Amino acid sequence: MPKGGARDTRQRLIDAGRKLIATRGFKGTSIRALTEEAGANLGAVTYHFGSKEGLYQAVLEEVVAPFRNQVLLIKDMPLPSLQRVEYFIRGMFQHLRENPDMPRFMVQEIVLGDSPGPQILEIIGLVAPVLIGIIHEGQASGTIRQGDPVLMALSTLSQPIYLSIMPPVLAGEELKKAGVPQPRLSPEDHAVEFVLRSLEAREEEDE
Amino acid sequence: MPKGGARDTRQRLIDAGRKLIATRGFKGTSIRALTEEAGANLGAVTYHFGSKEGLYQAVLEEVVAPFRNQVLLIKDMPLPSLQRVEYFIRGMFQHLRENPDMPRFMVQEIVLGDSPGPQILEIIGLVAPVLIGIIHEGQASGTIRQGDPVLMALSTLSQPIYLSIMPPVLAGEELKKAGVPQPRLSPEDHAVEFVLRSLEAREEEDE
DNA sequence: TTTCATATCATACAAACGTATGAATGAAAA
């Protein structure tokens, strides 16, 4: 087998990690399941990543990395605040469409264990200030209503994450049988309208 | 040891399950950790619940049960739609305050595994139609704007869940050091305003 | 070709896991 083939195995292990850990969790995914999925030897994880935890960190890094740039892009867009919020939401939806496993990893990191890992904290530490900054700016210029910018940012962030996870759940057989209706609109368009209506200042309330 | 002491052990095991599984996950919590936390014998889980899965189901049931009534209460309140939405949000916040482990279990159930367990599906199948019904009614009477009632319900539900999980994360040491500010308002009041502003119909848009 | 570092392989190992078993215990029923 080729020397350059190492990259292949390494990458296939990361791919297997993204696939399996996203839905089974870290503890619920064995090294044997990972190596089998990747078509690699049992020792491959230890060899390439040192440990199962090492592979997990690599997976997390790959899941999170492309999102960093996406955020920084929107950060410095010379647009009105509300429009930048819209771009932010749409950009996040697009990223979640291309990386449907990302919210699963984020949610696992946030809900399980004492505190999220460094990659997730870094992403939060990057995303939150950007959104908060946009909102703060909009408040200063009067296009966004008064209110706590931190909570407004959290509520905004919640929509792409939540609305990319829940509709598939509603589409499950049991819930359809129970008579739970399916969404008709695009979750993305809905999220934009839902958030912007909450954030925008109204004429009658100007101060 | 007393015969009635059985109930004690059984309940202590459920308590231990609520405490440990909420933050470590099902796979991440061993029977030995559970029985030790409960001050019970290793065999206690098998004896009282048949298996680890059996204990988990009992835990899930206890976490979810009191929420059922809460929902049914609001369902038939003779109030304007928007006000019922507000009561819904506040009721959910209160329940999450009293049962801070609930969102962790729900999130685990939804994110991990192929599909959520029956208890969670039941709760969703109960809550969603109620909220959707309220919204639909508000749209009929003109107090709630047009739009997909299912997505509106999802966005409404997202707020108590998300805003009861995230602020503690933001309060973590690493993020505070990174300069992420803390919320100043009460998340509950914010959520109510955020959602109601999104849902309410405005005069200028009346049709 | 020979050398050499890198990567893959089949195994092995100790630890942790969920579960099963049978004896001990002790309050209630006889």
Add this chain to the structure above:
DNA sequence: TTTTCATTCATACGTTTGTATGATATGAAA
């Protein structure tokens, strides 16, 4: 008291777990 039965207990069993080991294979460098 004796019997009974639900519960607790220490312990054991077979699997699965993450990791370690040493041999083998492979492509580039010498």
